[in-house]
Amino acid sequence: xxxxxxxxxxxxxxxxxxxxxxxxxxxxxxxxxxxxxxxxxxxxxxxxxxxxxxxxxxxxxxxxxxxxxxxxxxxxxxxxxxxxxxxxxxxxxxxxxxxxxxxxxxxxxxxxxxxxxxxxxxxxxxxxxxxxxxxxxxxxxxxxxxxxxxxxxxxxxxxxxxxxxxxxxxxxxxxxxxxxxxxxxxxxxxxxx
Amino acid sequence: xxxxxxxxxxxxxxxxxxxxxxxxxxxxxxxxxxxxxxxxxxxxxxxxxxxxxxxxxxxxxxxxxxxxxxxxxxxxxxxxxxxxxxxxxxxxxxxxxxxxxxxxxxxxxxxxxxxxxxxxxxxxxxxxxxxxxxxxxxxxxxxxxxxxxxxxxxxxxxxxxxxxxxxxxxxxxxxxxxxxxxxxxxxxxxxxxxxxxxxxxxxxxxxxxxxxxxxxxxxxxx
Ligand SMILES: [Zn+2]
Numbered sequence: 001x002x003x004x005x006x007x008x009x010x011x012x013x014x015x016x017x018x019x020x021x022x023x024x025x026x027x028x029x030x031x032x033x034x035x036x037x038x039x040x041x042x043x044x045x046x047x048x049x050x051x052x053x054x055x056x057x058x059x060x061x062x063x064x065x066x067x068x069x070x071x072x073x074x075x076x077x078x079x080x081x082x083x084x085x086x087x088x089x090x091x092x093x094x095x096x097x098x099x100x101x102x103x104x105x106x107x108x109x110x111x112x113x114x115x116x117x118x119x120x121x122x123x124x125x126x127x128x129x130x131x132x133x134x135x136x137x138x139x140x141x142x143x144x145x146x147x148x149x150x151x152x153x154x155x156x157x158x159x160x161x162x163x164x165x166x167x168x169x170x171x172x173x174x175x176x177x178x179x180x181x182x183x184x185x186x187x188x189x190x191x192x193x
Numbered sequence: 194x195x196x197x198x199x200x201x202x203x204x205x206x207x208x209x210x211x212x213x214x215x216x217x218x219x220x221x222x223x224x225x226x227x228x229x230x231x232x233x234x235x236x237x238x239x240x241x242x243x244x245x246x247x248x249x250x251x252x253x254x255x256x257x258x259x260x261x262x263x264x265x266x267x268x269x270x271x272x273x274x275x276x277x278x279x280x281x282x283x284x285x286x287x288x289x290x291x292x293x294x295x296x297x298x299x300x301x302x303x304x305x306x307x308x309x310x311x312x313x314x315x316x317x318x319x320x321x322x323x324x325x326x327x328x329x330x331x332x333x334x335x336x337x338x339x340x341x342x343x344x345x346x347x348x349x350x351x352x353x354x355x356x357x358x359x360x361x362x363x364x365x366x367x368x369x370x371x372x373x374x375x376x377x378x379x380x381x382x383x384x385x386x387x388x389x390x391x392x393x394x395x396x397x398x399x400x401x402x403x404x405x406x407x408x409x410x411x412x413x414x415x
Contacts, residue, residue: 042258055267133251158213
């Protein structure tokens with residue numbers, strides 16, 4: 001999987017760490033936090049653009065994961081996506097409390113995700129679904145790419161996107177739908193090979 | 194399978210919003226309408242699953258960034274607080290499930306080979322649970338999962354016993370089976386084992402000390 005999987009040199013699976021957390025073992029929680037802190041903090045900072053707030057969000061996310069480890073359902077996706085989705089939702093909530101009406105993001109994460117440049121390490125990881133999606137995202141027309149990213153990373157609804165981009169609601173909805181359909185195709189192709 | 198023309202109407206309009214649902218940005222009436230349709234339409238459900246994989250992957254595209262100094266120390270403190278606050282209130286069912294999950298991680302492969310037709314977690318289906326009692330006090334919990342093989346999970350969280358205990362079950366016809374010898378330390382122990390008899394046959398379970406004393410028992414009605 002991801003290159004940071006074995007950053008600690010440990011071989012304990014994410015699932016086993018969640019099982020440990022589910023019975024209240026804080027050491028499992030700490031190993032898990034060490035493994036995921038860069039990703040959680042990176043996502044939270046990307047969404048809220050404020051290091052202190054992003055730290056609070058990442059910490060809160062780890063505590064929630066610790067408390068809710070027992071309800072994690074492996075059939076519904078990976079530990080990584082569950083963990084990051086919890087973080088994303090906390091960050092979006094925090095942002096809404098702080099700013100009220102969302103404005104278009106202008107942060108570093110948004111700009112780097114909007115970039116069509118290929119990452120050099122991607123070539124070496126050609127079979128990874130992450131790489132496939134990142135590459136398919138870069139191939140999307142810019143309007144679709146914006147709409148998909150605003151929804152996926154910043155939790156913007158079609159109506160909010162329509163408002164922020166000054167476009168009709170139907171246009172915002174179709175940018176999301178068409179963009180997602182192309183990304184889905186990229187993942188399907190990757191799975192078939 | 195029903196005709197193409199007949200399906201086209203509802204699915205077409207639902208599909209317009211599946212991506213938004215997968216991204217978690219659909220709300221209110223649209224959301225419940227789409228969810229209701231997906232429950233009864235296998236094709237749209239499959240489409241939603243694919244789109245959800247994409248949405249999950251997108252969230253993982255965020256850059257990795259080193260958190261501020263002291264992050265790990267602060268999380269360690271908070272985790273300890275959470276663990277301490279969590280323990281006395283912890284529901285036993287949750288911990289039995291956790292034991293089950295650990296056992297599944299450890300034995301998952303073996304189970305898979307025993308029951309190739311089952312899904313990845315055969316032992317977590319159709320759970321029946323019962324309190325493990327000792328003179329009116331609840332010491333822990335027993336859980337039996339139907340499946341082939343059936344499994345028994347047990348957690349003991351209070352009591353004073355340390356050392357080896359034998360666990361035995363009584364089956365429907367009155368037959369007694371020893372399912373294993375386990376270790377308790379300071380009144381705490383947890384384990385899971387496959388059973389040789391079907392889950393529906395199990396009527397009760399007991400923990401027995403080496404001197405034959407019954408330490409705790411549970412009545413099970415599968
Ligand atoms: Zn449908």
